[in-house]
Amino acid sequence: MAISLYDVSVTSFLQVLGAVTGFLDKGAAHCQKNGIDLNGVVETRLYPDMLPFRFQVVAVAHHSLGAIKGVQAGVFSPPGPSTADYAGLQKLVADARAELSKLSRSDVEGLEGKDVVFQLGDRKMPFVAEGFLMSFSMPNLHFHATTAYDILRMKGVPLGKRDYMGQIRMKS
Numbered sequence: 001m002a003i004s005l006y007d008v009s010v011t012s013f014l015q016v017l018g019a020v021t022g023f024l025d026k027g028a029a030h031c032q033k034n035g036i037d038l039n040g041v042v043e044t045r046l047y048p049d050m051l052p053f054r055f056q057v058v059a060v061a062h063h064s065l066g067a068i069k070g071v072q073a074g075v076f077s078p079p080g081p082s083t084a085d086y087a088g089l090q091k092l093v094a095d096a097r098a099e100l101s102k103l104s105r106s107d108v109e110g111l112e113g114k115d116v117v118f119q120l121g122d123r124k125m126p127f128v129a130e131g132f133l134m135s136f137s138m139p140n141l142h143f144h145a146t147t148a149y150d151i152l153r154m155k156g157v158p159l160g161k162r163d164y165m166g167q168i169r170m171k172s
Contacts, residue, residue, distance in 0.1 A: 020060050063144065072111065077118070077119050078120060
């Protein structure tokens with residue numbers, strides 16, 4: 001059986017976004033229970049030269065739904081600045097999940113072989129859709145989801161590997 005572009009992109013994006021939704025919810029509950037300022041969490045960095053939690057969550061939405069939109073448009077650039085608070089980040093992830101869930105298999109399969117350019121300033125990196133989604137956006141999605149997860153763990157949120165994995169796709 002061949003695997004489709006929809007299966008390797010949208011289905012995987014939804015799994016990660018579902019996991020992020022879950023650990024964001026656990027993070028909010030833990031912080032509220034323990035008197036931890038959620039605005040402080042949003043600004044937390046793992047290391048001074050790394051971008052904060054806010055950016056990590058924005059990048060998760062950007063490298064999932066935003067990646068599909070980038071392929072559709074033929075160009076993808078890094079996310080712009082955000083001032084979202086914790087609840088705003090939760091909404092951003094929920095909205096990305098909802099929009100991705102509306103995509104049909106044929107919408108995504110029709111993108112196969114389409115040219116897409118990653119553009120950062122004057123720098124341009126050419127891809128075809130499947131190469132972009134699998135070798136650029138998917139690793140970025142996991143990097144930023146992991147970093148957001150790690151920041152919450154650093155804040156004492158009781159998360160485990162299952163929280164990161166989300167709903168796995170077992171044989172039914």
